[in-house]
Amino acid sequence: MAKKKTTKSKSETLDFSKYVRWFWIVFLGGILAVVLVFLLASWGVLGEMPDYTRLENPETNLASEIISSDDQTLGKFYFDDNRTPIGYEDLPKNLVDALIATEDVRHYDHSGIDGRGTLRAFVFLGSKGGASTISQQLARQLFIGVRDKDNTTNAIIQKIQEWVIAIRLERQYTKEEIIAMYFNIYDFGNNGDGIRSASRIYFGKEPRDLDVKESAMLVGMFKNSSLYNPRPHKNPVGVRNRRNVVLAQMAKYDYITETEKDSLQKTELDLNYSPESHREGIATYFREYLRGFMKDWAKDDKNRKPDGDKYDLYTDGLKIFTTIDSRMQQYAENAVNQHMPRLQAEFDNQNTPERNKTAPFLDLSTAEVNKLMSDGMRRGERWRILKKQGKSDKEIEASFQKPTEMRVFKWIDGDASEIDTIMKPIDSMRYYKSFLRTGMMSMDPQTGHVKAWVGGMNYRHFQYDMVNQGARQVGSTFKPFVYATAIDQLQLSPCDIFPRAPITIEANKFGNPEPWTTKNSDGNYSGEQTLKDALASSTNTITARLMNEVGPQPVVEMARKLGITSEILPVPAIALGTADISVYEMVAAYSTFANKGVYNKPVMVTRIEDKNGTILYQFVPESKDVLSEEVAYVTVNLMEGVTKAGSGGRLRSKGVDKYNQMYREVMTGYPYDLQNPIAGKTGTTQNQSDGWFMGMVPNLVTGVWVGAEDRAAHFRTITYGQGASMALPIWGLYMNACYADETLEVSKGQFEKPSNLKIDIDCTAKDEGDILDESDGVDNIQLDF
Known part of the structure; x- marks a missing residue:
């Protein structure tokens, strides 16, 4: 057994x-x-995998960044990816803490795969959280893409590839670099590609300035940036709840205290939503100019990548360093937005249907208005698009009479706004023609650096740039060129006296086919004036006398030397500003006077770097001697008289005075009170269609133009339709803001006098008293000579 x-x-x-x-x-x-x-x-x-070269240089589209002279981002150029990467050192600690606490608390302890988290995910089938590490999520973002949830086999293969790439990433990069790459690659929505764009768009600040609750909100978006999008009115409750989950995770792992968590969870999101697009933000007109500059630069065969390819403005992550000062740019835009709605309100008041049946046009018959609108219709974008689609002229014209839903520009309570409306396209054309527009540029005359560029009121709705593209009659702002030519050729003094009497330039003299006689706007032809008083009061007859002495051709040549390239006919009438010239050209020309006779070509871009910081372009100054230092100074001295005794004298006002009382709400509340030396010139063209002011201090020259798209749209009288009312207020508001910001160091001192000045500028003995011509010496421009 x-x-x-x-x-x-x-x-x-x-x-x-x-x-x-x-x-x-x-x-x-x-x-x-x-x-x-x-x-x-x-x-x-099992599918294509990135090699080590791609791991070292992941392919991501990088936006090109526009950087101001004071190191602020003005905007970006991009197609789909508004991405500007930053380093780990630029991430605030609370942002990194929020990420670690929420997405991968053992980030610093594993090598790409969290074994404990993976086992937990298998055991509980993901009900107690996933197992994807930050490295895995980065691998998916960079190389795998969206997981194929509808095909289990593909999903498993993608997960395996994700693990392999995560391990490789851990070998290739430090833990900190992986965190930075993850923040840089993620799409936070609303063009918020990467943490830098997201931070600027949702909170209007750089990532380093994010506080705890802001960091928590952005980290919360990693779960689903579409579902937890904080854009106003989209999902504020869900976003706040998700943010609070992140805060709870931070408290759980002792990154913040329970008290801090409880306090922060009660707060609102406090967004500062600042969308970044090509048509929004600061310096939009300048950025559009810059786009053209960069396209031309990229086309040049001298500017190529090491492999010979062209640089792509939208994907190569270029850094474009500009001369624009973000502070001055903002002050310039604020000045425009403060003055233009007031001026527009008065213009609209004068052009109600009861007061003007052809509003906004004056001096035109109904037939002339119809022709103007018909011509505008054929030049417009709508006509071009429909024509390209093969529509006939008759069909296109009919489409302009069909009511259409649209969003249009409107000043509301002094703010640039949009309203939804239903309007015929032909009526919307007329509506937009009723708006007064503006162009403004500010430049350092000593360096040529352009500091501010405002091409209009709202780029989304008025895309024509009135700084560089637009050229309008300059009126009396051309007169300093005549005076400078006369001083240069004849050695005249500001104290020389001329009669105000009419003068006729005979037919055939200077190629003039008919006799040309000027008129003074005030109808006063008696007595005499010094040149200084004549320019201050913009006396047309004395300017004509100077033209008769020197001739138009030398004046044209002077303008050319001053950098003006627009067409100027060598005829006597140019003395009164018949030529169409851009704000850009006028500012550069006036800067020559302030810069002791040396012309500096305006500079907008100082250098261009690639994404690695390699310098690709460095600007070379372009300057030339145009006038002697003496002639330049005497011309400036003449223009100082404009702001002391001429129409520019209202810059010295301290509040509601005799000037402001004339203009009701348009001028009220503009206490410029500028007492420092200022040289300048106002300009007003025939029928009050264009208003100009050119103003200078020793280290800053600024030009402003205001007018409508069509010259037939203008103020009825000189009261509002002169440069001193239309353009000068913008200059005054801008300069007050610049002076209030002492970090800018805008000059309040005297223009430097040449040591060898021989021309007499002390006119005290010859002055008959200050002259203030309220009509701004409006030019009587005769075009039918």
């Missing part, structure tokens, strides 16, 4: 050994299978 029992025990032992052997075979086989799968994935058998 005992023998049989022993035999049975041996049999059972043999059977158990077989199971153990099969267990190890299956176990080791499974491990080998897993290893084989990972090897196959690594070799690219």
Whole structure:
């Protein structure tokens, strides 16, 4: 009996050994299978995998960044990806803490795959959280893409590839670099590609300035940036709840205290939504100019990548360093937005249907208005698009009479706004023609650096740039060129006296086919004036006398030397500003006077760098001597008289005075009170269609133009329709803001007098008293000579 029992025990032992052997075979086989799968994935058998070159340089589109002279981002150029990467050192600690606490608390302890988290995910089937590490999520963002949830096999293969790439990333980069890359690659929505764009768009600040609750909100978006999008009115409750989850995770892992968590969870989101697009933000007109500049630069065969390809403005992450000062640019835009709605309100008041049946046009018959609108219709974008679609002229004209839903520009309570409306396209054309527009540029005359550029009121609705593209009649602002030519050729003094009497330039003199006689706007032709008083009161007859002495051709040549390239006919009438010239050209020309006779070509771009900081372009100053220092100074001295005794004298006002009382709400509340030396010139063209003011201090020259798209749209009288009312207020508001910001160091000092000045500028003995011509010496421009 005992023998049989022993035999049975041996049999059972043999059977158990077989199971153990099969267990190890299956176990080791499974491990080998897993290893084989990972090897196959690594070799690219399961699908394309990035090599080490791609891991070292992941392919991401980078926006080109426009940087101001004071190191602020003015805007970006991009197609789909508004991405500007930043380093780990630029991330605030609370932002990194929020990410670690929420997405991967063992980030610094694993090598790409969190074993504990993966096991937990398998055991609980993901009900207690996923297992994706930050490295895995980065791998998915960079190389895998959206997971294929509808195909289990593909989803498993993608997960395996994700693990392999995560391990490779951990070998290639430090933990900090992986965190920075993850923040830089993520799409936060609303053109918020990467943490820098997201921070600026949602909170209007750089990432380093984010506080805890702002960081928590942005990290919360990693779960689903579409669902938890904080854009106003989209999902504020869900975004806040998700943010509070992140705050709770930060408290759980002791990054913040429970008290801090409870306090922060009660706060609102406090967004400062600042969308970044090509048509919004600061310096929009300048940025559009810059786009053209960069396209021309990229086309040049001298500007190529090392491999010979052209640089792509929208994807190569260029850094474009400009001369624009973000503070001065903002002050310039604020000045425009403060003055233009007031001026527009008065213009609209004068052009109600009861007061003007052809509003906003004056001096035109109904037939002339219809022709003007018809011509405008054919020049417009709508006509071009429909014509390209093969529509006939008749069909296109009919489309302009069909009511259409649209958003239009409107000043509301002094703010640039949009309203939804239904309007015929032809009526919307007329509506937009009723708006007064503006162009403004500010430049350092000593360097040529352009500091501010405002091409209009609202780029979304008025895309024509009135700084560089637009050229309008300059009126009396041209007169300093005549005076400078006369001083240069004849060595005249500001104290020289001329009669105000009419003068007629005979037919055929200077190629003039008919006699040309000027008129003074005030109808006063008696007495005499010094040149200084004549320019201050913009006396047309004395300017004509100077033209008669020097001739138009030398004046044209002077304008050319001053950098003006617009067409100027060499005829006597140019003395009164018949030429169409841009604000850009006028500012550069006037800067020559302030810069002691040396012309500096305006500079907008100082250098261009690639994404690695390699300098691709460095500007070279372009300057030339135009006038002697003496002639330049005497011309400036003449223009100082304009702001002391002429129409520019209202810059000296301290509040509601005799000037402001004339203009009701348009001028009220503009206490410029500028007492420092200022040289300038107002300009008003025939029928009050264009208003100008050119103003200078020793280190800043600024030009402003105001007018409507069509010259037939203008003020009825000189009261509002002169440069001193239309353009000068913008200059005054801008300069007050610049002076209030002492960091700008805008000059309040005297223009430097040449040591060898021989021309007499002390006119005290010859002055008959200050002259203030309320009509701004409006020019009587005769075009039918």
